[in-house]
Amino acid sequence: MEEQKDAGTKAPIDRHQAAKADGGPFKSVWHFFSSLKLTVVLLIILALVSIIGTIVAQDDPMKNMDMLTSIFGQSGAPAALKLMVALKLTDMYHSPWFVFLLLMLSLNIIICTIERLPRVIHMVMKKQEPLTDATIKNMALRKEIKIKGDMDAAALKAAAAMKSMGYSPNEYRADGEIQYFAEKGKFSRLGVYVAHISVLIIFAGALIGSFWGYKGYAQITEGNTIDKIGLTGKPLLMHVGSEMPLPFQVRCDKFTLKLYQGTEMPSAYLSTLTIIDHGNNVLTKTIRVNDPLEYKGIRFFQSSYGISPSEASMTIRAIATGPVFNVHDYTLKRGETTTLEGSNITMTLSDFSPDVAIGPNNQVVGRSDQFRGNAAALLNFSAPGGKPIEQAMILSQEPQSQPKNVPFTFSITGYNGPYYTGLQVTHDPGVSIVWLGCTMLVLGILIAFFIFHKRVWIRIVRSDKGQVILTAAGSINKNRSVFEAEFGRLIDKLETRQ
Amino acid sequence: MNYELNITFFKIATLTYLFAMVFYLGYLAFRNQAVGKIASGITYLGFLCHTASIGTRWWESYQMGAGIGHVPITNLFESMSLGAWTIVLIYIIVEWRYKNRTFGAFVMPVTFLAMTYIFVAPDVSKDIEPLVPALKSYWLYIHVLTSFLGYAAFAVSFGVSLMYLIINTQRKDSFYGFWTACLGALSVIVLAIAADWATLPDIQGKHMLEATFRNPSAGVQALSWAGYAVILFLIYMFGIRLKSALGKFQTSSDLLDEVGYKTVAMGFPLLTVGIITGAVWANKAWGTYWGWDPKETWSLITWLVYAAYLHARLTLGWRGRRASVLSVFGFFSVIFTYLGVNLLLSGLHSYGSTGGQIDKTAIPFLLIFAAFFAAYVGVCWILDAGSRKSAGHQVASEK
Numbered sequence: 001m002e003e004q005k006d007a008g009t010k011a012p013i014d015r016h017q018a019a020k021a022d023g024g025p026f027k028s029v030w031h032f033f034s035s036l037k038l039t040v041v042l043l044i045i046l047a048l049v050s051i052i053g054t055i056v057a058q059d060d061p062m063k064n065m066d067m068l069t070s071i072f073g074q075s076g077a078p079a080a081l082k083l084m085v086a087l088k089l090t091d092m093y094h095s096p097w098f099v100f101l102l103l104m105l106s107l108n109i110i111i112c113t114i115e116r117l118p119r120v121i122h123m124v125m126k127k128q129e130p131l132t133d134a135t136i137k138n139m140a141l142r143k144e145i146k147i148k149g150d151m152d153a154a155a156l157k158a159a160a161a162m163k164s165m166g167y168s169p170n171e172y173r174a175d176g177e178i179q180y181f182a183e184k185g186k187f188s189r190l191g192v193y194v195a196h197i198s199v200l201i202i203f204a205g206a207l208i209g210s211f212w213g214y215k216g217y218a219q220i221t222e223g224n225t226i227d228k229i230g231l232t233g234k235p236l237l238m239h240v241g242s243e244m245p246l247p248f249q250v251r252c253d254k255f256t257l258k259l260y261q262g263t264e265m266p267s268a269y270l271s272t273l274t275i276i277d278h279g280n281n282v283l284t285k286t287i288r289v290n291d292p293l294e295y296k297g298i299r300f301f302q303s304s305y306g307i308s309p310s311e312a313s314m315t316i317r318a319i320a321t322g323p324v325f326n327v328h329d330y331t332l333k334r335g336e337t338t339t340l341e342g343s344n345i346t347m348t349l350s351d352f353s354p355d356v357a358i359g360p361n362n363q364v365v366g367r368s369d370q371f372r373g374n375a376a377a378l379l380n381f382s383a384p385g386g387k388p389i390e391q392a393m394i395l396s397q398e399p400q401s402q403p404k405n406v407p408f409t410f411s412i413t414g415y416n417g418p419y420y421t422g423l424q425v426t427h428d429p430g431v432s433i434v435w436l437g438c439t440m441l442v443l444g445i446l447i448a449f450f451i452f453h454k455r456v457w458i459r460i461v462r463s464d465k466g467q468v469i470l471t472a473a474g475s476i477n478k479n480r481s482v483f484e485a486e487f488g489r490l491i492d493k494l495e496t497r498q
Numbered sequence: 499m500n501y502e503l504n505i506t507f508f509k510i511a512t513l514t515y516l517f518a519m520v521f522y523l524g525y526l527a528f529r530n531q532a533v534g535k536i537a538s539g540i541t542y543l544g545f546l547c548h549t550a551s552i553g554t555r556w557w558e559s560y561q562m563g564a565g566i567g568h569v570p571i572t573n574l575f576e577s578m579s580l581g582a583w584t585i586v587l588i589y590i591i592v593e594w595r596y597k598n599r600t601f602g603a604f605v606m607p608v609t610f611l612a613m614t615y616i617f618v619a620p621d622v623s624k625d626i627e628p629l630v631p632a633l634k635s636y637w638l639y640i641h642v643l644t645s646f647l648g649y650a651a652f653a654v655s656f657g658v659s660l661m662y663l664i665i666n667t668q669r670k671d672s673f674y675g676f677w678t679a680c681l682g683a684l685s686v687i688v689l690a691i692a693a694d695w696a697t698l699p700d701i702q703g704k705h706m707l708e709a710t711f712r713n714p715s716a717g718v719q720a721l722s723w724a725g726y727a728v729i730l731f732l733i734y735m736f737g738i739r740l741k742s743a744l745g746k747f748q749t750s751s752d753l754l755d756e757v758g759y760k761t762v763a764m765g766f767p768l769l770t771v772g773i774i775t776g777a778v779w780a781n782k783a784w785g786t787y788w789g790w791d792p793k794e795t796w797s798l799i800t801w802l803v804y805a806a807y808l809h810a811r812l813t814l815g816w817r818g819r820r821a822s823v824l825s826v827f828g829f830f831s832v833i834f835t836y837l838g839v840n841l842l843l844s845g846l847h848s849y850g851s852t853g854g855q856i857d858k859t860a861i862p863f864l865l866i867f868a869a870f871f872a873a874y875v876g877v878c879w880i881l882d883a884g885s886r887k888s889a890g891h892q893v894a895s896e897k
Contacts, residue, residue, distance in 0.1 A: 010573075011591045036809060036813040036814060037814060039809050039813075040806050040809050040810050040857065041801045043803075043805050043806040043809065044802070044803070044806050046802050046870075047802035047806070048830075048868050048872055050795050050798060050799050050802070051868055053790060053795060054792040054795050054796060054839070058790060093795075106632055189643060206788070207663050213787070215785070252712060260565060260566060260628045261563070261565070261626065264629060265627075265630075266630070266632050267565060267628060267631065268634070269631055288631065288634075289631040290631075290632070290635040290637075290779075290782050291782070292782065292785065294781060299785055301783070301784060301785045302631075303784075312508050342631060372857060414664050418779045423783050424784060425785075426785035426786065428785075431781065431787060434777075434787060435778070438774040438777070441770060441774070442658050442770055442771055442774065445766065445767045448765055449763045449766075449767065481756070
């Protein structure tokens with residue numbers, strides 16, 4: 001059954017090769033797409049071109065510029081980037097040429113299926129026939145056993161043996177002949193078509209998603225409500241601009257950041273969201289990563305968090321270095337002023353950032369909105385009457401940087417404010433179709449690989465010499481070695497029960 | 499308290515696999531049944547220790563308290579340990595099912611290499627780490643487990659296919675060049691990792707292959723490439739001896755061919771389920787089932803290569819050497835999907851990796867892979883076209 005070594009060098013001819021010569025252009029296009037070689041070539045081309053998109057950044061032009069600069073140098077990089085963009089390599093998987101390849105593959109699958117499926121359905125629908133004297137001789141797996149006793153006893157044995165192997169035999173009686181035959185797993189021949197059609201279903205689901213679905217982002221401060229989102233992906237059929245109104249409102253009741261006990265590592269991000277539809281609170285759910293909220297086909301995913309910069313406040317600790325020792329914490333919002341306890345100096349928190357980096361020229365650059373020990377505060381000090389004394393930058397990382405003319409040392413001890421939760425918002429009407437396709441794909445592959453169409457026949461005849469001769473025969477559509485063992489067990493049963 | 503019992507078991511298992519590898523090679527060289535049985539016995543022992551390592555690591559993660567406990571498959575060390583474990587498991591099944599020990603000499607080095615790599619590689623943390631919120635999902639376990647079972651099946655197919663190629667090539671064949679190059683590359687990687695381990699006093703914060711190919715000194719780099727060339731040349735010169743050693747075994751080529759195919763037939767549905775469960779999970783975590791993230795894309799590339807293998811084999815009749823070469827390419831793609839993406843590319847799957855920017859060393863590697871693969875398929879295509887003109891027969895798909 002399986003050829004040894006390089007059968008490929010004497011590869012099978014495409015069945016349609018011969019027919020290619022005659023027929024019009026439609027026929028030749030049809031033949032082109034009905035070729036299984038095209039399938040292999042397309043699969044390999046798709047694999048090869050897909051590599052490009054894993055090297056060229058798909059979302060980040062700066063990254064590509066960096067990479068090209070290091071390869072082609074400062075002078076060559078812009079031209080190379082231009083070429084990259086012209087070939088659509090920076091958004092490769094949505095480029096016309098990649099879509100074209102997928103379209104070719106789809107056509108290939110469709111035409112191959114149309115070419116072959118009717119024949120297979122016919123084969124599956126066809127009833128198993130008893131074998132004749134001539135056809136039984138052609139069976140690859142065949143065994144003759146001479147039986148003592150009469151035909152009916154042999155028939156009983158044969159039927160019992162088949163039943164014990166899990167077959168339900170059909171009986172056929174003719175003049176001087178009894179035959180039992182049965183088959184298993186004939187529908188497995190359809191598995192390969194289920195697998196191939198499922199690929200088309202997945203494509204269809206993906207198309208529906210990209211035409212009628214959308215992706216967006218929303219930031220909601222605790223206690224606030226939103227009724228629109230900013231779009232991040234471009235939906236193909238919905239020209240709604242960069243913002244899209246939601247058909248309902250979403251309120252963030254609370255955001256919680258849970259840490260692993262005794263560490264700084266986050267263990268969970270939790271947002272309690274309430275959906276308000278026509279003024280009614282219809283749904284409240286605490287979402288976390290991996291557990292989104294869904295309402296009217298729109299889903300909200302936990303994506304990021306932070307303290308709302310506009311409403312944040314910072315706590316500054318002032319320790320008097322003067323004659324009277326005292327410690328005071330002042331919590332201020334941006335631009336707020338207070339009088340330092342034990343003096344008549346006023347302090348204004350002009351600006352602050354919870355997380356900064358110090359640049360090469362000593363400039364302070366805001367880095368993120370997470371408070372983790374790199375905060376900075378810009379303080380302005382004034383004498384009574386508003387006469388400025390000095391301005392000072394307080395940095396968590398550099399405690400020695402302090403004002404010179406104020407008898408206090410300052411440090412940053414807190415950063416507070418209402419949290420905002422960052423939500424990924426998606427709507428994808430194609431997703432259930434994709435899952436349907438995926439399920440079919442797995443089932444189809446499993447059926448195609450691991451279920452076989454097995455057929456067995458046992459024919460009992462009386463020979464010229466009056467002996468009862470039992471002939472067992474079997475066939476399988478693939479994996480013959482496994483079937484040979486099963487067939488051997490059947491023969492054993494027929495022989496040992498004598 | 500230290501939670502390092504799992505590491506102790508891991509070390510013992512690695513060492514045991516090394517011995518198993520030596521005995522399997524000895525079995526190959528001397529064809530002594532007793533040596534073969536010892537090799538199998540050592541493998542079972544190593545597998546037990548390895549199982550104990552994974553089990554104790556699981557247990558120890560719960561001992562750490564603070565809700566840290568989880569199934570140990572969440573960072574590079576844990577997943578690769580599981581991968582090696584699965585390879586050994588599948589190998590043991592194949593050995594038992596086909597009553598043949600010759601594959602051991604090919605599978606055990608891969609396992610030993612994987613185990614040593616994660617143990618010594620500077621980029622890989624061996625600590626039990628709390629899960630980041632994105633990883634807290636049941637889909638993680640299904641996704642990782644199915645993907646790994648698939649990878650392991652492909653690894654066995656790779657070992658068997660390489661063996662098929664070695665047995666069934668003459669020196670003048672282009673296939674001879676192919677398998678000696680593959681074996682040469684593998685040997686060089688083993689040596690380079692060993693060099694990292696031996697020469698870098700403090701490997702924390704260093705990159706893989708920093709002692710050789712990525713050495714700051716250009717001289718050492720040049721020397722490394724020269725060494726690579728020498729090793730390739732030596733294997734090319736003396737590879738024929740390996741062939742004759744294996745040939746003495748009279749392992750049936752048909753059996754190798756069949757095992758090479760059947761393991762792909764096992765791996766392919768598993769990889770498919772792995773990709774799909776990954777998509778389901780991504781849909782739950784980010785709301786997008788497919789985002790063309792490098793890891794996703796590479797898993798798709800691997801899937802496409804094996805899909806091409808299956809179509810070529812089942813419908814175009816590519817068997818034997820042709821199929822074996824495709825299986826080898828497929829496994830390179832598996833390695834890149836699993837390791838290369840984490841170490842060299844950036845994306846969502848960068849947990850526990852060096853992360854960040856694309857490493858430019860990846861580019862020539864990928865270009866070489868793509869060029870060889872394209873050239874190989876192209877040559878086969880031309881050969882097929884040629885034979886179609888000369889031959890005039892048809893091979894039925896079912897006989």
